[in-house]
Amino acid sequence: NAPGVAVMVIRGGQVLHNKGYGLARLDKNEAIGTNTAFEIGSTAKQFTAMAVMMLAERGKLGLDDTLAKFFPEFPAHAKTITVRHLLTHTSGLVDVINFSWFKKGYEPTSKEVMKMLAREQALRFAPGDKFEYNNAGYMLLALIVEKASGQSFARFMKENIFQPLSMNSTLVFDESRPRPARMATSYYFEANTFKPFDLTSDVFIYGAKGIFSTLDDLFKWDQALETEKLVKAPMLKQAFTSAKLNNGMETQYGFGWYTGKENGLDVIEHGGGYLGYRATIRRYPGQRATVVLLSNNATIKATPLARKIAQIYLADEMKAPAGAKVDLSILKEYVGKYEGDPNVMPNLMIDITLEDGELYITSPIKPKTRLLAQSNTLFVIAETASNVTFNRDEKGGVNGLTLTTRRGTIGARKLSQ
Secondary structure (H helix, E strand, O other): OOEOEEEEEEEOOEEEEEEEEOEEEOOOOEEOOOOOEEEOHHHHHHHHHHHHHHHHHOOOOOOOOEHHHHOOOOOHHHHHOEHHHHHOOOOOOOOOOOHHHOOOOOOOOHHHHHHHHHOOOOOOOOOOOOOOOOHHHHHHHHHHHHHHHOOOHHHHHHHHHHOOOOOOOOEEOOOOOOOOOOEOOOEEEEOOEEEEOOOOOOOOOOOOOOEEEOHHHHHHHHHHOOOOOOOOHHHHHHHOOOOEOOOOOEOOEOOOOEEEEEOOEEEEEEEEEEOOEEEEEEEEHHHOEEEEEEEOEOOOOHHHHHHHHHHHHOOOOOOOOOOOOOOHHHHHHHOEEEEEOOOOOOOOEEEEEEEOOEEEEEOOOOOOEEEEEOOOOEEEEOOOOOEEEEEEOOOOOEEEEEEEEOOEEEEEEEOOO
């Protein structure tokens, strides 16, 4: 009697589990099925990246073409930003897609938001210097697809990806307001009841999000990624390979996919969330295994849930992360409160505590979570791909930490006790 989830597990090209739980629409008492359509949020970025790679293989654009080539109306810094920078979230552009301009009745198109972005005169950092997750960059990529192909993004995706793969229940949502068949309504929980979400100001923005799909269709997508149906293997490999910053540091992000390790296994994945919809696709290429999870329930944490499902099916091949032994006296030095860089994230306070010989981190980003030591200074945040590095001053005293997450890197100074 509540909104729920749709879950699929694939192994070696075979569907091991494919089932819906809960209701797609509470008003109709309609059950979630394998053909129920959900907005997949930022999981759509892998589709946008695929469109760009396809056009690159066809010679319609180059991955190292500059933003200025497609949008000469941008400031001079557009000559230093490449398509590759946009794909890997290393462009330095201001992410103008934010809550500051969300208001009822205001529904700008992607092209209108692009004009907002073109008015930003300064970059946040030099292209390639940092990884900073950027929705506006992927919106620009969708508009570049339109420029390079001469088609609307929705039409290009339909004719070049969705139709060739027989993904007949998948579409791009834009200002034409297409209505997906068997569409789930998304809900939030308030005052002991589930309430449907209203559309917000960024409803028409595509590229960073804006795709509706189903479990049945995403099976076809997953299987296509094991072939050369869409792009050749060398091009696809770039999507699944971590980009490198100017200093050589890896970002753990390719083209529309996060890359990393999970309990000893390689994993490529991406999650998404939009208006109560939740989605994630987790692929374990060495095992030819994939978990897909879609939800219309804002209380669902899709990525941790999908990770736990993967652990059920891949338990025999996964290894618990090994931890380093750190002296208790060192751990005690790290205990305290840390204030994040206000220029990156205002009002970020991080609390490091010590319990039963182990460190824990608590912050507005994530509730209290155990830190797993990898060395005397580096700790992985349990059940995540994030980590904490503790920093010392010239005299050897702990003066701060560096929090590395999938959204970027944040420095924090230790406050005096």
